[in-house]
Amino acid sequence: MDLFIKLSQFLLSLSLLIILHELGHFIPAKLFKTRVEKFYLFFDVKYSLIKKKIGETEYGIGWLPLGGYVKISGMIDESMDKEQMALPPQPWEFRSKPAYQRLIIMLGGVTVNFILAFIIYIGMAFAYGDTFVANTDFKDGMLIENPVMIKAGFKTGDKILAADGVTIAKFDNDINMKIIMAKKVMIERNGIQQEIKMPIDFVDQLSKYEKGSLIAIRMPFAIGAVSEESPNTNLQAKDIITSLNGQPTKYFDEAKVILANSKGKTIPATILRNQKEENITLIVSKDGKLGVNAGGISMESLEKLGYYKVSTKEYGLIEAIPVGITKGKDQLVGYGKQLKMIFSPSTGAYKQVGGFKAIFDIFPSTWSWEVFWRITALLSIMLGVMNLLPIPALDGGHVMFLLYEIISGKKPSDKFLENAQMVGFVLLITLLLFANGNDIYKSIIGK
Incomplete structure (x- = not known):
């Protein structure tokens, strides 16, 4: 049953993100009178589980759950439809549309991803409010038993004051990530403030130990x-x-x-x-x-015993908007920092890149809508950022070539775009194999 609940949340979140991302391409394509031949959840390699043609578009569900796609007429994409591209351009085709329209179509998917994340964070602020313990309430500091944290210079009883100069005002779900991403952490120990410089390979060191919180609430x-x-x-x-x-x-x-x-x-x-x-x-x-x-x-019992004061703040719909936007912005900036670490070999963060199993594992084995929406919002940001990477075959690759066309006034040849698409596809397959290979490796060695 636990496995079924995890799988249900994983597939529901993935399906929602894929459909809305592709809808972000589909809607502007239709608005600009561009023909969309296919709209698919998952890939229909050789055959489809379900398909139905409505008007000029075939809608369906494929059997390979590695993503989804819309096939737009006259566009060099993963279908590599060279026969169509060899024919004279037609008015309804992507290649016949002005560059700005093509740019809007290509940016539609990631735009929807970012908007969805912000909407979810706004909705969560309105529905669940904010429950936390103020950082100032930890009179006796935090529990620190993680060996990597101890090696870095932390001790139980330390008060975590700031990360990279940004004050940590409350203990919540994001505090561990703030520490992981920080270069310097300000603490207070025995009434004296001091700064701890985080090891550059901190993430790599963490991977060598059992997963768990870096810091925790001290309990009786x-x-x-x-x-x-x-x-x-x-x-x-x-x-x-x-x-x-x-x-x-x-x-x-x-x-x-x-x-x-x-x-x-x-x-x-x-x-x-x-x-x-x-x-x-x-x-x-x-x-x-x-x-x-x-x-x-x-936490309720701890509060009655006088250990901590649990604060709960509720927001009206209007109040929830800036709260959700701030949360989304923080998550977006945080994920950008994670990517920077991944592309910096000295951090060793690339060793922690995971594939579908890693995503599957972050879902809990019990159903919680609050946790489901929090994970879905984060995955939506991740999907949007990843698709913006300037890699041919991703939305960011198409955007890169379109910006070149708009700025220079010269359109890359179809042959160049075909070759770039192939290079990008090979690169994506390599990244996919690396990420999922990491999952398999970590499963084998038990890390």
């Missing part, structure tokens, strides 16, 4: 369950250990240190049970354990 030592073999039968689920061996343990990471220093001993402890404190004794095993599983605790 709450008991989830007590094992049958545990000697500490005086503990119960939902107990919170507040001191060990006479030392306060506000956080779980503090308790771990005390237990590690108390191996094989019986020590006094204080627990919070049903909102009342009780004094008990605990037996620590030779490996520094209590024979219990740590339990999760909701």
Whole structure:
């Protein structure tokens, strides 16, 4: 069932993005009276799963889920229809239209991708609001256990103040990415501010360890369950250990240190049970354990216990517009920085480029519309940016040649465009094999 839910979200998101992207080409083509021969979700290599011709356009679903396309008459594209291009240009063909009209048609897909992302972010701000913990509320800093972060110079208890000079005002879903993309991070440790210079190959280093958060909220030592073999039968689920061996343990990471220093001993402890404190004794095993599983605790409970204040801000429709636009802009800039890192070999970020499995894996195994729309918005930005790359066979390649034509007044020959299309197609296949090969490699080595 979990696999089915992930697959359903993956296919729904992918289909939505492909259809709307191609619709971005289709609508201006029709407005400029350019014939569209095919409109397909997925590729129909040799045969189609579904197809129906309405007017001059064949609509269908192909069997190969690697994208989709619109086939526009008189355009050199992935179909490489040389027979049509050998015939005299017709008024309804793409090649017969003014350069500015062809440019609008080619930019239509990425334009829709960007507009869709901004609309989703606006809609999410309106529907879900903004729930976060203000960064200033982390009086005792953050939990930092990631070995790459520790190697870079971070410690548990550090307060993360800014990334590349931009103040981090709240702890939310984007904070890890802000740190990953930063060159310098400002922290406060023991009341003193200091700057940590991030390693240039930070992303590559992260890839060598199990995936997880770079930083996390420090949590109390709450008991989830007590094992049958545990000697500490005086503990119960939902107990919170507040001191060990006479030392306060506000956080779980503090308790771990005390237990590690108390191996094989019986020590006094204080627990919070049903909102009342009780004094008990605990037996620590030779490996520094209590024979219990740590339990999760909701943000609502943490707030009641006085750990953090959870802020929720709701937006009306008009208020949601600038909030969503800012969110979309930040994501667009952030993805641009990621691409820059990928094309900089010294960062090692190219090793983390993934294909369809990587995209599939980011969807959760439980259905959440909020998470679905957040991922879809990000994928829409990624699709738009990737299609703008000046590679022949991508929209950006066509745009590059059209801009050359508009500026110089000279149109590249059909033969040149055919050759460029072939080179671009080979390059795209190479990138596709590399990305999906990375997925396979990481699956084999377990990273």
